[in-house]
Structures are given as C-alpha cells and as structure tokens.
Amino acid sequence: MDLIDVFQRLGLAIAIGAAIGVERHWRERDEPEGARIAGIRTFTLIGMTGGIGGLLDQGMTPSGLSGLIIASFLIVIAMVLLRFGLMEARAEGSFSATTVISGITTFGLGVLAVAGDMSVASAAGAATVTILASREFLHAAIRRLTWIELRSAVVLLAMGFVLLPLIPADPYGPFGGVSPRSLVILVIMLASISYVGYVAVRLIGGGRGDLVAGAVGGLVSSTATTLAMARQSQNTAVAAGPAAGAIAAGSISLFRTALLLLALAPALGWRLLPGLLVAGGIMLAGAMTAIARADTASEADLPGNPFELSQVIKMAVLITVIAFIARAASQIFGDGGLYVVSALTALADVDAATVTLAGMLPALSLDVALIAVGIAVTANMVAKVVYAAVAGSRGFSLRLAAASALAVAGGLIVTFAAGHV
Template sequence: MDLIDIFQRLGLAVAIGAAVGVERHWRERDEPEGARIAGIRTFTLIGMTGGLAGLLDGALMPGGFSGLVLASFLIMIALVMLRFGLMEARAEGSFSATTVIASIATFGLGALAVLGDMAVASAGGAFMVTVLASREFLHGAIRRLTWVELRSAVVLLAMSFVLLPLIPAAPYGPFGGVSPRSLMMLVIMLASISYVGYVVVRLIGGGQGDLIAGAVGGIVSSTATTLAMARQSRVGTGAASAAAGAVAAGGVSLVRTGVLLAGLAPAIAGVLLPGLLIGGGVMAAAALLFVRRGGLGSEVAAPANPFELSEVIKMALLITVIAFLARASAEIFGNGGLYVVSALSALADVDAATVTVTGMVPQLTSDVATRAIGIAVIANMCAKILYAAAAGSPAFSLRVAIASLAAMLAGVLVTFGAGLL
C-alpha cells in the first residue's frame, strides 16, 4: 500500500477508537478524573495501537511468523484492560466486562482497518457503538421478553439458518416445478412479518405498531402482509389497527411498483405512475384514518403467540399453488394469454407480473405491456380483498375492501386521463 492508503487506513483505525471512546466517556461523564477505566483518549489510542500493530506486523514479520506482532500487542492490551477492569470492579462492586471486551474489539477493528477491508472495519465500529449506546433499550427489552417471544425467535432463527440451507433449491414437478427452498423462504417471510408486527405492537402500541409493521411488510410482500394482518385481526389485534397495517402495505406496494416500472420501463411508467401514486396516497390516507378511528393511544392486546406456524405454512402453500397455476397458464396460453397470465400471477404478488412484462417490452407494444401490468395491479388488489375476507374478521375485511376499492377507482380514473385505454 502507498503512503496515502496507509494514512487513510490508520485514520480509520483512530476514528473507530474515538467513536467508541466518546460513547464510553459519555456514559461515565459524571465520574471524577481517574475513576473510569477508559474514555475517549484511551479508546482512541487503542484503535491507533491496533492499526500500528497491523503495520508493524506486515513490516517486521512478512514470512511464516505473520501475526506474531499483532497477537503480542493484543495480549498486552487485553492484560492491561483486564487488570484495570478488575480494579474498577472491586472499587464499584460491579461485574461488567463490557469495557474490557469493547477495548479488545476496538483493537481488532483498528488492525482490520489497516490489514483488511476498510468497509467491514467501519461497519463493525458503527455496529459496536450502536450496541454500546443501546444498553438501556436492550436491558429493558430483555426484562420484558416472555418465554413465548423467545421461543418464537428461536424457531424463526432455526428455520432461517439451520433448516433453510439443508432444503434443496432445485424445482420439482411440471411447468417449471416448485422449489422447496423457495417455499421455505416464503414460510420464513410470512413468519417474520407476523413476528415483527407482534414486536412492534408490544413496543409502541397497537395502532401505531400495526401501521408501521404493515408499511415495512409492504416493501417485501403486500400480499403476505395482508394475510398476516388478516390472521392477526382474528387472534388479538383490533380490526381497525390490523386493517391499517394491511392497507398501508397495499399503498407501499403501489408506490414500489411505480418505482420498479420507472427503473425497468420508463415508457410504461409514464402512463401508469400517476395512477399508482394516487392509489397509494388514497390507501395511506385510509390507513391513517383507520388508526385514528381505532384509537391511537389505546393499548390493544397482542396475540398470545407471535406466529402460528401451521397457519403460516397454509398461507405459503396457498400462494405457491397460485404461482404454480400461473406458470402453467403461461405455458398453455403462450403470448396470446399474456393478460390472463398477468392476472393469475398477480394473485400471489404483482412483482412477478411487473418484472415479466417489462422484460418482454422489446417484443410487446407499449399499450399491451401497459394494459398487462395494469391488469396485474388490479388483480392483485382484488385478490387481497378476497384474502382479507377469507382469513380476517368481518370488520377487518370490510375496511380493507373499502380502502382498496377507493384506491382502485382513483387510480383507474387518473390512468384513463393519462390515455391508457
């Protein structure tokens, strides 16, 4: 590395140490001088020491002993911090090892900034400062954690990182088949949406929690979020707040589709984007209205279980079957059945139809492609009305239907004005 690169890397090591030191010093800012184990100066020097150790290791030990200097410095830093940590623990009667561990991690990140990937070192430093600064929040969350919540989190993690890698990804069956791994990913996504909604409801209250969880879920899949919110309306959360979440997801989905079109097919986006944005605005207004009518400050009882795995699997199977039927229809009808395929594929989610049709734009006229995507959007919104009626409470499904129909009407009127038909 050249001289400029060395200074940049060493500067990052110093900056990481300073950032950690600011947090540590601020937490003990009321302590008199000499009463804290390490503050901004000490951690800045630890970060710089990690960087210097990396430079010395590369310069002095280029052969088979590479890492010896780095390890020696690390052992010395650890012993010194451990010594002062024990002295502080005896004086204050505490048993926290956070500062000692943070100093070792700061040294390691300083060395990584010099010897390895600067982006990884920077991200690691930012994450460490965030964790250190979140002590009160994390301790409070652990105190409020129940066994049901912990069990659900463990099941979700096991599904994501233990079971998912073992499931084959190759599709099985005719018409392109069904991928078991894709099916499991859909199950995990549905369960995650339910769990996030549950946690948000616990943290910030029923109405607001469902609204935020629905908006976030709409970025991933508004159909899955609608199904999750529909089930939630039956098992605990009030119909108004659950409907607000589902409608918010639908509004985000419309805006997301417009952004996707703008990136993939600007010519089509010019016709459909105004209607999509108007429809998304109508659904956003309806979601806020539902939250207000449902009682913004009221506490709504959370469901007994963050997610019912059997129900999640049933939802995933339903969406998978619909997607399979859409692929079969595409192969049977060919290009002439584009509208039918768009409508059928949108029963699961509108993204598949959007990406497929925009990819066919060179072979399709602009009007045909625009109508196909418009049909997909309307079919998806109609499907979510049916899903809400089938899986949710009557009050929930009525609110979703009113908001969706109003958004469709507004969007179609604006699109007609843009000259779609």
C-alpha cells in the same frame, strides 16, 4: 500501500477508537479521574495501537509468520484490560465485561482498518458504538421479551442461517419448476417483516390503537387483518376505529406490494409504482379520516405471533401451490388463464400472486404481468370489501368500501394517465 493510504488507514483506526471511547467515557463521565479503566484517551490509543500493529505486521513479519506481531499486541492489551477490569469489578462489586470486550474489539477494528477493508472497519465501528449506546434500550427490550417471541426469533434465525444454505436452488417440476430456495427466502422475508411489525407494536405499548394494529397487521396479511377488524366492529358502538385499522392495513398492503415488485422485478415495479402509491395514499388518508371521526379510542389486541412452525409450513405450501397453478395456467390456457388465476389467488391475499408473477419474468410479457398484477390487487381489495360486508357492521363495511373504491379509481386513473396500460 503509499504514504497517503497509510495515513488514511491509520487515521480511520484512530477515529474508530475515539468514537468508541467517547461512548465509554460519556457513560462514566461522573466518575473522578482514575476511577474508570478506559475512557476516550485509552480507547483512541487502543485503536491506534491496532493500526500500528497492522502496519508492523505487514512490513516486518517474515513470510509464514503473518499475524505474529498482531497476536502479541493483542495478548498484551487483553491482559492489561483484564487486570484493570478485575480491579474495577472488585471495587464496585460488578460483573460487567463490556469495557474489556470493547477494548479488544477496538484493537481488532484498528488492525482491520490498516490491514483489511476500510469500509468493513468503518461499518463495524459504527455498529459497535450503536450497540454500546443502546444498553438501556436493549436491556428494557430483553426484560419485556416473552418466551414465544424468543422462540420465534430463534426459528427465524435457524431458517436463515441453518436451513437456507441446505435448500437446493435449482427449480423442480414441470412448467418451469419451482425453486425451493426462492420459496424459503420469500418465507423468511415475509416472516421478518411480520416479526418487525410485532416488535414495533410491543414497543409502542402492547398494540393499543386500531390504527397502529391495522398498519402492523397489513405487514403480515391485510385480508386477515380486515376480517379481524370486521369481527371487532360488531362488538363496538364506534365503527370508525376498526374501519381505520382495516383501511390502514389495505394501505400498507399496497405499499408493500410496490416494494416487493421493486425488489423482485424492478421493470414491473417502476411501471406500477405511481398507481400503487396513489392508491395507498388515498387509503392512508381514508384511515386518518376515519380515526379522526372516532368518538372513543378502542384498544386493539396484540397481533398473534407469526412464527409458529405450522404457520411457516402452511405459508410455504400455499406459495408452492399457487406458483405451480399460475405457471401451469399461463402455459396451458395462455394469458387469459393467468388473469383468472391471479384474481382467484388474490381472494386470499395478494402477496403470493404478486411474487409469483414477478418470478415469471422475463419469460412472461411485461404488459401481461402488469395487467395480471393489477387484476390481483383489485380483486383483493374487492374481496376484502365483500368480507367486511359479511362479517362486519354496516358502518365498517361502508367506510372500507368507500376508501377502496376511491383508491382503485385513483390508481387506475394515474396508471392510464402515465400511459402504462
């Protein structure tokens, strides 16, 4: 590497050490001089030492002994930090090893900045500072964490890092087959969105508020959320609150459909994006109007944990069956059969139909996929209005029907005006 590159890399190593040192120094800023084992100066020097160790190792280590100088530096720094860390622990009666581990991490990032990828070193340094600065938040979150939430997180991690690498990627079966790995990835993605929404409600305050609960429920299933809100509307004198939750769930569902299409089939997603955004915006405005008219604020129950193993298996089986039926209908009955299947599958929820249609591109015509997704979205919104009329109060169903009708009309007008259909 040339001299400019050397200075850039060494400068990054120093900057990483300084950034971590600022956080460590700020946390113990009220301590007198000499009462902390490492502050901004020490961590800056540790980062620079890592960078120098990386330079020396590259320029002076004989062939076959790569890493010897870095390892020597690391052992010395770890011993020094450990000694002073033990002294501080005895003096304060604490058992924290964070500063010692942070120092070792800073050294490693300094080495990486000089001898490895600068982008990775920068990102890891920022992540380290974020983790250190989030102590209070993380500790409070752990104190509020329940066993079922922890178990669900473990299941999600196991699915992503243990199960997924073992799942074959090649499609199986007739009509183009179904890729097991794609289905597992979809399950993990939807489960992750659900878990994030669940945690958000917990942090906001246990899921209070129909509007918040409906929006979070829309991340999981707007249809299920609508049914839950419909049942709730029968038990309250004010239907505007549950209606706001159901309408918010529909709005989030439309936005989520747009994001899924952009991620899985960008060409289709960009063509439907204006109409979906307008429809979702109309629903969101309807939710805000409904909640503003509510005389009293009702308390929404926290959504159920979405990561019971049985629920994950049912989701995988449902998506597999829908994918097979959609592909078979498309090849056997042509475009008309695909439209019927899209409408029928959307009676339960729109995600499976949307993802399946996106996965059928480019074998499927883009115009046909656009119409099929439009049918699925519209059928799902109509179905939710019917469910609301059957299970909910009159005021609830009327508010949802009005918002849904305006959203469908607005989305279609925008799509036609843009010349996409």
